[in-house]
Amino acid sequence: MTTNPTSEAVPVATDLQDERLIRTEGFKGALKVGANRVRSGDLGVLPIIVGLLVIWTIFQLLNPFFLSSANLVNLLLESAAVGVISLGIVCVLLVGEIDLSVGSVSGLSAAIVGVTFVKQDWPIALAILAAIAVAAVIGLVYSFVYNKFGVPSFVITLAGLLGFLGLQLWVLGVEGTINLAFDSFIVWFGQQAFVPVWLSYVLAALGVAGFLLSQLSLARKRVKAGLSGRPMSMVLAQTVILAVILFFAVWYLNRARGVGWMFVFFAALVLIMHYAFTRTKWGRSVYAVGGNREAARRAGIGVTGIYTSIFVLCSSFAAIGGILAAGRLAAAAQSSGTGDVNLNAIAAAVIGGTSLFGGRGSAFSALLGILVIQSISSGLTLLNLESSFRYMITGLVLLLAVILDAVSRKSRTSHGRA
Amino acid sequence: MSTVPAERTDGSAPVLSMRGVSKHFGAVAALTDIDLDVYAGEVVALVGDNGAGKSTLVKILSGVHPQSAGTINFDGRDVSINSPVDALHLGIATVFQDLALCDNLTVVDNLFLGRELGPFRLDEVEMEVQAWKLLRQLSAKIPSVRIAVASLSGGQRQTVAIARSLLGSPKLIILDEPTAALGVAQTAEVLNLVERLRENGLAVIMISHNMQDVQAVSDRVAVLRLGRNNGTFRMKDVSTDDLIAAITGATDNVVTQRAAQTGAAGAGGKPGVPPGASGTADPATTEEGTVQ
Numbered sequence: 234m235t236t237n238p239t240s241e242a243v244p245v246a247t248d249l250q251d252e253r254l255i256r257t258e259g260f261k262g263a264l265k266v267g268a269n270r271v272r273s274g275d276l277g278v279l280p281i282i283v284g285l286l287v288i289w290t291i292f293q294l295l296n297p298f299f300l301s302s303a304n305l306v307n308l309l310l311e312s313a314a315v316g317v318i319s320l321g322i323v324c325v326l327l328v329g330e331i332d333l334s335v336g337s338v339s340g341l342s343a344a345i346v347g348v349t350f351v352k353q354d355w356p357i358a359l360a361i362l363a364a365i366a367v368a369a370v371i372g373l374v375y376s377f378v379y380n381k382f383g384v385p386s387f388v389i390t391l392a393g394l395l396g397f398l399g400l401q402l403w404v405l406g407v408e409g410t411i412n413l414a415f416d417s418f419i420v421w422f423g424q425q426a427f428v429p430v431w432l433s434y435v436l437a438a439l440g441v442a443g444f445l446l447s448q449l450s451l452a453r454k455r456v457k458a459g460l461s462g463r464p465m466s467m468v469l470a471q472t473v474i475l476a477v478i479l480f481f482a483v484w485y486l487n488r489a490r491g492v493g494w495m496f497v498f499f500a501a502l503v504l505i506m507h508y509a510f511t512r513t514k515w516g517r518s519v520y521a522v523g524g525n526r527e528a529a530r531r532a533g534i535g536v537t538g539i540y541t542s543i544f545v546l547c548s549s550f551a552a553i554g555g556i557l558a559a560g561r562l563a564a565a566a567q568s569s570g571t572g573d574v575n576l577n578a579i580a581a582a583v584i585g586g587t588s589l590f591g592g593r594g595s596a597f598s599a600l601l602g603i604l605v606i607q608s609i610s611s612g613l614t615l616l617n618l619e620s621s622f623r624y625m626i627t628g629l630v631l632l633l634a635v636i637l638d639a640v641s642r643k644s645r646t647s648h649g650r651a
Numbered sequence: 652m653s654t655v656p657a658e659r660t661d662g663s664a665p666v667l668s669m670r671g672v673s674k675h676f677g678a679v680a681a682l683t684d685i686d687l688d689v690y691a692g693e694v695v696a697l698v699g700d701n702g703a704g705k706s707t708l709v710k711i712l713s714g715v716h717p718q719s720a721g722t723i724n725f726d727g728r729d730v731s732i733n734s735p736v737d738a739l740h741l742g743i744a745t746v747f748q749d750l751a752l753c754d755n756l757t758v759v760d761n762l763f764l765g766r767e768l769g770p771f772r773l774d775e776v777e778m779e780v781q782a783w784k785l786l787r788q789l790s791a792k793i794p795s796v797r798i799a800v801a802s803l804s805g806g807q808r809q810t811v812a813i814a815r816s817l818l819g820s821p822k823l824i825i826l827d828e829p830t831a832a833l834g835v836a837q838t839a840e841v842l843n844l845v846e847r848l849r850e851n852g853l854a855v856i857m858i859s860h861n862m863q864d865v866q867a868v869s870d871r872v873a874v875l876r877l878g879r880n881n882g883t884f885r886m887k888d889v890s891t892d893d894l895i896a897a898i899t900g901a902t903d904n905v906v907t908q909r910a911a912q913t914g915a916a917g918a919g920g921k922p923g924v925p926p927g928a929s930g931t932a933d934p935a936t937t938e939e940g941t942v943q
Contacts, residue, residue: 247783251794454776514770517756521764524755531715531751532765532815533736592755645801 246461280637281586281601284630288605292612299612302489308604308611309492310423313499314339314558315574316603319581320499320506321550323599324543326582327510328523329591330386332375332547334393335578338368339555340570341401346419346556347411347565348404357418361556368552371397372545379544380537386544394575402567410566413559423560426494433492437479445472495557499600502550506596519543523592554578573624580627581606584634590642605630664727665690666854667712667743667823672721674707681707682878685721689823694845694855696865696886699875700898705858706748708875709827712856713745714738726822739765744821746812748828748858754801758782758793761800762815785814790840805832813844823854830864842868862891876900 292299325332342364350360452462510516521529530536585598613623665688674682682704711718714735759782768774791810830838845868874881874897882897
């Protein structure tokens with residue numbers, strides 16, 4: 234008798250019983266699965282991490298100030314505003330639509346805050362709420378036109394791009410620029426608000442602990458239900474990597490001014506949207522609508538409701554981003570939200586790995602994508618290059634990201650992963 | 652051609668009763684004055700040539716298109732089915748010919764699409780456990796429920812689509828060409844499954860071009876032709892010839908003439924092979940090439 238009696242007694246998990254399934258167990262198996270996934274075109278966040286490392290290395294070699302604490306603190310603060318706008322773009326891209334007017338809507342909301350807060354002396358909270366409410370109404374109008382008349386979102390929001398730029402100029406009036414007081418809340422939030430050192434470590438620790446606990450409880454629940462749990466070694470390895478990255482980042486940033494509240498706010502929004510996309514019925518419906526609209530409709534999903542919620546969310550995020558940008562600039566100007574804001578927000582979402590074809594992507598792509606865009610922008614500024622070069626290089630990176638998206642989509646199709 | 656009355660011997664009311672249902676697409680009348688009754692614990696096969704209106708009828712029942720005229724009585728109430736949600740709420744589940752699955756989502760996601768457990772905190776573990784239970788019940792051969800539906804074969808996708816229709820505990824299940832894309836074993840599985848649905852007291856409408864499948868599981872056959880009723884038959888009373896005749900609308904054409912000839916020739920025909928199957932003159936008949 235050579236068979237080990239204990240190996241027969243162990244029941245195979247419900248989800249691993251099919252004899253055709255290639256058994257991958259433990260840490261090595263998980264790595265192998267990951268490698269296979271990449272090969273078949275399911276790239277995940279890999280290209281962006283590689284891209285970020287390449288960009289950082291190049292700029293660091295060209296200018297040693299680039300990776301200094303002081304510059305990175307600034308870089309993160311600069312990313313928050315457009316990052317929030319980009320989060321809205323992720324929403325519309327997931328259902329396979331686009332919003333080209335986020336720049337104008339962000340500028341309009343900055344103008345509304347400027348006029349109501351400075352000129353009309355409204356309380357700041359009320360001014361911010363009013364700006365977001367106006368943006369939400371804009372999203373409602375978009376979704377109404379889209380659902381009712383079936384006009385492509387590309388065209389609707391292109392009209393919005395012009396229309397709301399006009400509205401922004403009209404709201405600002407003849408002066409064109411409204412300065413926000415330096416002691417006001419939003420300017421403080423955009424420029425001066427940093428997380429206390431102790432709290433930044435507590436937040437990092439909470440993040441790591443939260444990740445570990447959720448993974449452990451999920452694994453325990455799965456094993457209890459007779460399914461396979463993720464290998465403990467893999468969970469621990471990921472936790473350690475996350476902890477090293479978070480604690481090192483916090484420590485490094487605290488050598489200069491520290492972690493800006495505005496960036497923490499942006500990161501919190503990303504986490505909330507990640508939860509909404511992956512763990513709620515609404516999020517599942519969003520992916521379904523983006524993947525196969527008719528199938529989603531036949532499954533009983535209120536497709537028009539999903540589109541409405543998405544357009545409203547996107548415009549609202551654009552407004553929040555515009556207000557953050559106004560706080561950062563300490564002014565609402567005619568140029569707020571114009572120029573490269575629109576393109577940067579869309580580019581960030583696509584570079585971060587959200588597909589232009591719908592149904593594929595994640596909230597984290599806004600965070601990762603804006604880091605890439607802002608790194609390029611910051612690096613080129615440090616090199617004293619004109620904005621002409623910045624536009625060209627950002628355009629090139631966007632093109633590369635879209636090509637990567639299209640190629641990996643092709644590869645997924647041929648590997649049966651769609 | 653004997654059209655059986657809709658009444659049942661035990662006097663129970665039908666689950667679904669359609670009266671005078673019509674559907675127009677612009678100037679085209681896809682369906683005209685359709686009557687159809689389906690009882691609980693009964694499999695009704697819906698047959699007809701291409702363009703006979705079978706799929707349109709299914710779409711009306713599943714809320715994809717509302718009907719232009721006529722009444723639908725479901726479970727004793729007159730209902731209007733204006734959207735897929737209405738159909739699901741009534742208890743009408745449909746497995747569409749094009750399966751209507753989301754390729755970018757996993758098997759579990761697709762199974763529970765539109766009725767996820769825990770709307771604000773998805774219970775992935777419970778959904779996965781239920782998905783496996785369901786798929787095992789159907790003896791489905793799906794290697795993993797955490798892979799995207801895009802990577803499944805046609806038969807596996809069909810199984811997922813059928814499994815999904817069972818999740819909402821419906822009263823009426825509509826299967827649009829459930830065996831069209833399946834292998835021999837999977838076809839048998841699906842037919843077993845249809846019988847199991849009947850045993851569980853569900854009403855089943857099955858659309859099929861495959862007379863063998865129709866004969867294997869259905870209790871009654873409703874024939875559509877050019878958007879109109881062309882007879883309802885009890886399976887045990889009807890021959891394949893009669894069905895083919897009703898489908899093609901031909902009681903007097905080259906097929907039946909040939910049938911009469913071969914019938915006269917007597918013992919020459921192979922037993923069990925309906926003469927219509929060998930007819931090549933009528934393209935409508937050759938389209939039913941699966942008749943054996």
